[in-house]
Amino acid sequence: MKAISQRSIGGPDVLETVEVPIPQPAPGEVLVRVAASGVNPADWKLRSGAVTVLGPPPFTLGFDFSGTVRELGEGVTEFGVGDEVFGMVLSRDGAYAEYVVVPVAALAPKPATLDHVHAAALPTAVLTAWQALTEVRPGDRVLIHAAAGGVGHLAVQIASAAGAHVIGTARAANHEFLRELGANELIDYTTTDFTTAVADIDLAYDLVGGDYSVRSLAVLRPDGRVVDAQGEPIDDPRYHRHYVQVSGADLREITPLIESGKLRVEVERVLSIADVVEAHKLSESGRVRGKIVLTTWAD
Numbered sequence: 001m002k003a004i005s006q007r008s009i010g011g012p013d014v015l016e017t018v019e020v021p022i023p024q025p026a027p028g029e030v031l032v033r034v035a036a037s038g039v040n041p042a043d044w045k046l047r048s049g050a051v052t053v054l055g056p057p058p059f060t061l062g063f064d065f066s067g068t069v070r071e072l073g074e075g076v077t078e079f080g081v082g083d084e085v086f087g088m089v090l091s092r093d094g095a096y097a098e099y100v101v102v103p104v105a106a107l108a109p110k111p112a113t114l115d116h117v118h119a120a121a122l123p124t125a126v127l128t129a130w131q132a133l134t135e136v137r138p139g140d141r142v143l144i145h146a147a148a149g150g151v152g153h154l155a156v157q158i159a160s161a162a163g164a165h166v167i168g169t170a171r172a173a174n175h176e177f178l179r180e181l182g183a184n185e186l187i188d189y190t191t192t193d194f195t196t197a198v199a200d201i202d203l204a205y206d207l208v209g210g211d212y213s214v215r216s217l218a219v220l221r222p223d224g225r226v227v228d229a230q231g232e233p234i235d236d237p238r239y240h241r242h243y244v245q246v247s248g249a250d251l252r253e254i255t256p257l258i259e260s261g262k263l264r265v266e267v268e269r270v271l272s273i274a275d276v277v278e279a280h281k282l283s284e285s286g287r288v289r290g291k292i293v294l295t296t297w298a299d
């Protein structure tokens, strides 16, 4: 099969197409024919060595996929060959490939209302937002930094569906988009320091990093919290570092929101996997609204 691999850590040009054997599912795993693969900032961070959790290259990137089950490992009864599925895989043999092997616990049936491109855009971003915002209650004031990004635009909708008053930081060009998704107030961070524009926040969600978490502590209610997906941990009882957990069960729980239209995923760019270098350059720009998705090789 074809896969995108890299022999060294570096810029987007280290990504190359290689021919490798189709992986075999172990007990409790399935083999998925990947139709589309979502791009996450973690991909360029792993490619460039800013994040090293995959170990040294060679490896194949790609956490997110949507596709069709082609083979079942021993003991798998939850899925059948031909099922359309989506999920998240944390592996050195990721989803920038024709096929990926996935534990069944990481998979869910593809939402009936989505094509593979939109399903592949979701797993990492929606699991991150969903798990970070589980404690949001009706009436909470929730501040979401980088509201227009892959995680942020889903977080806006999840917090809004939970009954929160949602405030987002984004460039003015993204404000209308975010209002349509349920944001109540928006701050253009290029002209306004958010610490002067908001107060009494129950939960500030930091998807930017740098000093955003420290500065967000200043706008909390006394019992408010900062949840940080990105940045150096801070020693403060109101600060919580959050890491996404792979969970097919959570994807199943989120699916009714997607199928009822309450949660929609914005895909700004769909590129062929042959254009993976361009996809990484775009993701690295930090300017993508919603998600970038790669379509994989045709049969």
Ligand SMILES: NC(=O)c1ccc[n+]([C@@H]2O[C@H](COP(=O)([O-])OP(=O)(O)OC[C@H]3O[C@@H](n4cnc5c(N)ncnc54)[C@H](OP(=O)(O)O)[C@@H]3O)[C@@H](O)[C@H]2O)c1
Residues within 6 Å of the ligand: 040, 041, 042, 124, 125, 128, 145, 146, 147, 148, 149, 150, 151, 152, 169, 170, 171, 172, 174, 189, 207, 208, 209, 228, 229, 230, 242, 243, 244, 283, 286, 287, 288, 289, 290
């Ligand atoms: N801890 C975890 O488990 C976990 C999981 C997923 C993601 N993450 C991390 O969370 C971060 C966000 O991920 P993502 O996928 O949402 O990223 P993304 O899609 O690449 O985010 C792009 C968005 O960031 C916005 N942005 C950039 N600088 C900003 C600023 N200073 N203030 C407000 N908005 C800003 C841009 O909107 P404008 O054009 O409006 O500026 C753009 O729409 C990344 O660093 C990622 O690595 C962590």
